[in-house]
Amino acid sequence: MDFILASVIDGLLLGFVYGVAAMGLTLIWGVMNVINLSHGPIIALGMFGVYLIFGAFSLNPYVAILIVAVLGLVLGVAIYYVAVQRVINAPHLSTLLATFSVNMIIIGLGTAIFSASPRNVEFSLGSLTLGPITLLGTRVVAAFAAMLVAGALYLFLYRTRYGRYIRAVANNRDAAELMGVPSNRILALSFGLGTMLAAIAGGLIATFFPFTILAGGAYELKSFVIGVLGGLGNPIGALFGGLILGVLEGIIPTFMPTTWVPVVEFLLFVLILLVRPQGLFGAKS
Amino acid sequence: MSENKVAAPAKKLRFMPQLAGRPYLGLSLTLAVIVIMILWPLVTGKDITRETVFTILLSVTLASSLNILLGYTGYVSFGHVVFFGLGGYVGFYLLAIQGWSLWMAMLAGGLSSALLAYLLGRAILRLRGAYFALATIGINEAMRAFINNFKPFGGPIGMTLNFQVYRDYGGASQALWMVFYTMGALTLLAVTVSFFVRTSKFGLGLLAIREDEDAAEVMGVVAPKAKTWAYVLSAIFPGIIGVLFFFKNGSIEPAPAFRLHFSIETIVMVMLGGQGTVLGPVVGSGLYQGIRGYLLTSAIFKNIQLAVAGGLLLLIVLFVPDGVIGWLRHRFPFLRRVLQ
Amino acid sequence: MNRKLLVILMLLMVSLFVACGGDDAAAPAAVDEPAPAEESAAPAEEAAPEEAAPAPETQTIVVGYTASQTGSQNVSSTRQVNGLMLWMNQVNAAGGLELSDGTKIMFDHVSYDDESNTDRVQELYTRMATEDDATFLISPYSSGLTAAAAVIAEQYGKVMVTTGAASDSTYQQGLTTVFQAYTPASRYLTGAVDLLAQLDPTVKKLAFVYENSKFSTDVVNAAKAYAESLGYEVVLHEGYDPETTDFGPFINKLQDAAPDAILGGGHFQDGSTFARQINEKNLEVNFLTLLVAPPEPDFADLGDAALGVIGPSQWEPQAAFTKASADEAGMEFYGIESDQFVIDYEAAYDGEEPSYHSAGGYAAGLLLEKAIVDADSTDPVKVAAALDAMDLLTFFGHIKFDTTAESHGLQIGHSMVYIQWQEDGGNLGKQVVWPAEGATADALYPMP
């Protein structure tokens, strides 16, 4: 019983962070119907951002994440204007390949600069022992940070003017344009927010797992799964999707070999796409 | 959309080969190019040329197969490597563990990929656009994770071939040549199949689906069936050459067999040459491998070859979405007869 | 119209030929070697062999290998290449080898970065075997990459000495030209089981948590069978994927299964992470043996997490393989002695302490050298025959290869030692704890 509880809690804490990564992916999909295939490398850049800032200035990693978030936003806006804007109305293949080419560029430059060797942010907040369960400080903080980010995103989308613009553009771009919403700038902002979330997730992961420049790929795939679980285009659903995935990752190893986890995850992913493409919690139709 | 097309020059040539003056000119040209490639290592007499051409032929076959689904039917299969990997695995298992001959193993590899495509096709081809693309990624990853746990196929460490096997094919170095010529023959076959699909009634139905699936169905195209068969056709050759490839490699493991990046590279080759044309994937593969080879070996670019390749891809997607052959066909209408 | 078609046809062909030909023309720029300090001083001959020695008698032999300069295997691989280059520089500095007909053999190398990637390995070994005219090959680091390289060596009939590649299964594929310097994987952890039996005869429950790689699987399969034959109960036997960074699920399972001893790991990165997370999660463990990572000096970076961890090693600086010990055992000794190797290595690489991967790299070169001397030729068939016949002691230990058809090239002479990280006056240090006759300290048990 302790074993299952410990596994579930471990999974849940990670699930929050997965949720943040997936929120970024699904926000972009929801607003502009673009699957961002540069999502993984941006997560990796978030990791390296924290690693470098922490290493160079010995800044607290959580302060570093704030800086990384701003950089992530700027990077996303830049990617939008360079690679996405021109093909936003083209067939899906074009946006998939455009964002994938950004993926190649980031990975290529990243490998040249950082090499593909593993890195570690040498940072620890100790651990917290509650009865049979030992929680790592960094993971608990990361889960709280993820909740904060999700809450902030919710407030932004539902309580601010730009948030309303984003929702309007997501709903109907032409209509929003007619009502005077600067849709192109809103799309750029949305893309930036999506990459910002990815970078934050990367930064949080870097505080407890080792990583390489290629490490984002695994989290990108997880984000797909979560996005589909929560409903593509539904950022809040993504947080719940993240929790579900986290719990699954915790629970599955308690009764079968851990290496079966991805089999279950991806089968679930395909199944939900087929049976309930709007996700478990519904999404925009 | 329609404004762009008004500017397109009037086309004077007919599309259907049986009606055109010289029906198979396009095919002959394409095949001639491939035959010359196959003979090239004999001219230089170098093993390394053979290896380079082998890579290009492999790409041509994969790209031409994918083109049937991507270019003709308009479905973006991001996880197409699953057929290469699965076919490779099934064939390798039969070859290495069950002691089948290479030829039977290749056949079995092709058939198992085709069967997988048939079963999957009925289910996932209902999805459109990005959802289909995502589903293919999911299937590839699920398959990789499954094979990683599947003990008969060696699980995570895969399978290796006993070298004694090469003796049946005249020793290791003979076997390499045999593998090369087999690859060449398969490439010719795959391109020929692609041509006949493109110019057949079946192919016309696929093109109609690509342009507007619902309208095509209203006109009587049985889209679910046509799509499934297109999927099956596009899966067979990857399955066959998967066996050949891993036979040459001597071992097979889940990660290299189901490498998502490999699928995406194939899409890039199709795009580069021109999706929906027969010659496009051939030219695209040659160009892509040429560029990649150059970047990998260039003193300036070797460290950032991936970034440079990404930049080129971006330029193509943004500015030449029709690819080389597509662009030539638009720009020089008289070429449409040859560049099919 | 026909002329236009002709022009197009030619254009297409030209473009394709450029595509094919591009690869032929240029070779990937060879990787920059981590330059040993002595290199600049030593091989003037290497720079201009024709002038330094009379032309007809000097033959320069190209040795090809790839290194994982980047990717998951970079730590161990870099040490291995350092060792190999030290050997090459020493041979060349000494004026090369001299055959009985007076021919002088100098060595040169061609190498590339394989990025720890199997596909790259095959591409690059093919290039070295064909385009770069490498006469002999040295393996990359790790069993997985070496298995890929071995295929190419076999296909092109090149003699390859493998190092950093212990997996037994590679040598059971009917290879004829590949020779293993390392003790095979199947004997990696059997000694650890013996050690445990000696430390605490009451222990019964073992757990194996290991990387899903060729090497670790071979290791654990053999160790598990051995342990079970001794009456141990295996309460957990599970593999993790090579790119695993989260060992939480495994640690939870270990907590649940409560074994007396944990054996496993894989390579450097995952092993270090595993040890670190076991420590972070405060898992109670008495005996922890991990593959590959602990013997690496960099393992000390883990601090407390490293303390008490045991690791099998192919070679340790304390190992006393000398000419004297060879004479005592009635064996032939060849090459440098252990002490001298450590001194030379530290001098060459700014005081970097050699690990067994460094020693393995040097040993691979040394074996090749010895085989050429024995064969009195650089002909691959003769060199392979010399390797087949080899039975000697080096600074690296006893070397002898299996010559049966089933597992040709498998190392059957060499054996392992086991180290443990112990605290000595506030400093972490490696101590040899097994086998008893070579031990420099008693094993800490239970581990702190």
Place this chain on the structure above:
Amino acid sequence: MILQVEGVGKQFGGLQALLDVTFDLPAGQILGLIGPNGAGKTTLFNCINGVYAPSAGRVIFRGEDVTASKTYDMAHRGLARTHQIVRPLNELTVRENVTVGACFGREGHTLGKASQIADEVLAFVELSDRHDQLAGSLNVGQKKRLEMARALAAQPYLLLLDEVLAGLNPSEISRMVDIVKRIRDERSVTIIMIEHVMHAVMNVSDRIIVLDYGEQIAEGSPEEVANNPKVIEAYLGDPELAEQLLNE
């Protein structure tokens, strides 16, 4: 009877788009289908040709119950249609577009035969000179005729025309009306046409059905329908305007 529609209804969520529509259509007639925007005309077409499965009722085509058949089944059975918003296969040539119709329609011709039929049909709709152009590059009037040609190439028994006159100028309209009549007369194809251009539909139809809010409010000859006060009220709104239109 070539087509019998029996009590067909269609509901989308809470919206009742069609309710209990019933009519018979004998072979060789031209049936006009009129009604205000949103009356459910296109929905009725969609229920007949299989785009939607009706929520209630039956569709019988040439004596067989074809309710909720797939669109391609209906095409094979000899039903062809055009779309209100044209759907050309943009990247294919005009001729290829029409060939698709012939290849996959009722007869399922081979490619060679189909392209002969395509040439013939293109001549019939007066698009021969455009046959090698990409369909996407045609103007609206040409696209409408292309839609028609594609449907005709299938050699259907029944042709559903959805606002083929919308967006055409007067000369194009009279040309199209002429084509519609010739389809019935020369090719003995039964036709149902949705139309807003009153004088045209009154002119060519043998019979007219009027839909309003999904319900069938009138049926009869053009004169009967035109003089039906319910129709004038519901559909035409202003009786005077209606009269004006009829007299055009």
